[in-house]
Amino acid sequence: MSPYTPGEQPQSGKVIKLNTNENPYPPSPRVAEAIVSASNRLERYPDPLGTSFRIAASAALNVEPEMILCGNGSDDCLTILTRAFVGQHDRLRLPYPSYILYRTLAEIQSAQFEEVPLSPAYQLTDAFASPDPRVKLIYLPNPNSPTGTFIDHESILALADKMPCPIVVDEAYVDFAPKSAISLVKDNPKIIVTRTLSKSYALAGLRFGFLVAHPEIVRTLCKVKDSYNTDALSLAGATAAITDQAWLRNNVSRIRQTRDRMTISMRGLGFAVLDSHANFIWCTRADRPTKPIYEQLKTRGILVRYMNYPNWSDGLRISVGTDEQIEALLVVLKDIL
């Protein structure tokens, strides 16, 4: 089995880190306050269901608390979903190209995965919605990685109409995109939405994610999750973060502005760049290989992610940093190219 390899995480040194889609800005100051306060009773077990977060997220996202399941990162939510719905030899359906972790989740479960190519405009094709009794779960990241592209909700609803199995809309990057599918869940019990606080809430270090699903599905998933899957500090921090929607909006707005400027600048340097709805951009070149560019950037102290998808493309997935970081990237790229 080939394990999922996350982006490099140097723990020290002066590196401009644009390889794992972290947020370049700090989280809401309410988070650290809540954590300090929670650090005084660590001898007690945390609330197994994360009630404080469910209530706060319910208010922020306009869903019932019973529709929310907390996870140790959205990876934990994805793991819980895979274990709950996909048995040995069952199948997961994924778009291609897409997030590599889904394959690993299938392999750990001794399940199969089938990757259905997206259309040239990175939308769903008829093949993606073709019924197959072996398929027990569909993963649909939206926005997608590494493309940053967005699939409209009509397509998701049409998919839910045709497929008998649950559809997990992985919205890790949705706060940078036009809209969330959370509003679809209530009337479409086959749709499950996963979210993370790692990206838009600037809390990658906290490991906190959640999913939104019909209450009955949430109750079933609770049987599969570890009893205490989120710790007291993460719960306190996540609860504080989701109540500060003004901080989120401001943070997201800055990143979107940098993203759009960065897209234009990269195109000016000869890269083909997809229009992104996430906090990263996907950059390819027809005129020269991109792997040496990644390597040269690395030697110059700038980490981006080189990714190679056979039968599709290879390229650089570059996280949106601060304006200063992107300016530094552009200066080095002009020198390299």
Added chain:
Amino acid sequence: MSPYTPGEQPQSGKVIKLNTNENPYPPSPRVAEAIVSASNRLERYPDPLGTSFRIAASAALNVEPEMILCGNGSDDCLTILTRAFVGQHDRLRLPYPSYILYRTLAEIQSAQFEEVPLSPAYQLTDAFASPDPRVKLIYLPNPNSPTGTFIDHESILALADKMPCPIVVDEAYVDFAPKSAISLVKDNPKIIVTRTLSKSYALAGLRFGFLVAHPEIVRTLCKVKDSYNTDALSLAGATAAITDQAWLRNNVSRIRQTRDRMTISMRGLGFAVLDSHANFIWCTRADRPTKPIYEQLKTRGILVRYMNYPNWSDGLRISVGTDEQIEALLVVLKDIL
């Protein structure tokens, strides 16, 4: 599937909580300091392997860092082990009576479990070591729950000699017991030890556990764990906690003293109490049912754990609290009985 049900966790109210084996004393003050310090860079992902903890634990426990795998609580370690070694229809072997969660882990994996009764002295029998190709993993909690009894290392080594599969010695409570099996791992690659910081380190709220295994096994398990399974705050807190061995020893010493006094007092009230090597005691009665005692204690604001093991016994598992808490328990019990 019947989910594992953890002990009740009231999040507020004045309750004397002796039902989930939490530590009645606070953790080392270094923990909160480390957490506050780590709360300043939460926008970055944590170290996937928890290097700081591995190095600190290596020094404290005298094993190589490469033999340590960090987990989101030792439950996460148990889940990783089960997923790595036990496929659908494979078997887990467990002692009986024992920790209920193991059954749930098998069921989530669509695996079987077989419970082999312990001897009347709560030691391993020949049946526990009888080879069976269907058995892919053995769970051996030591000290055991709910009995608090301890299995000597000669028996564990003899078991490892006879069985071809890995043996997980779950040492959640070992700091309250005579000795750890960690020293056995190096020369016996079939032995894997799991530990938690929830009990002896007074960090149940932190969700931090780890396992000690041969480096090759650790590398394999890394492929199964979530990439970032421990968050930056827990990692920082756990690293600080394990470096403060003096705090641990002092804390454990107080609990052991209370435990031994409490055992004598409970026997004085007519309970049969097993000699415990953990931070709880197992109390039964021949003269009357124990469930009503649990219920009456609950109405009086004292939570203990009532457990019923068919074909063995039912009884009360009571965590060792502070001297004041145990005094309060004894006063109420005298009134009830």
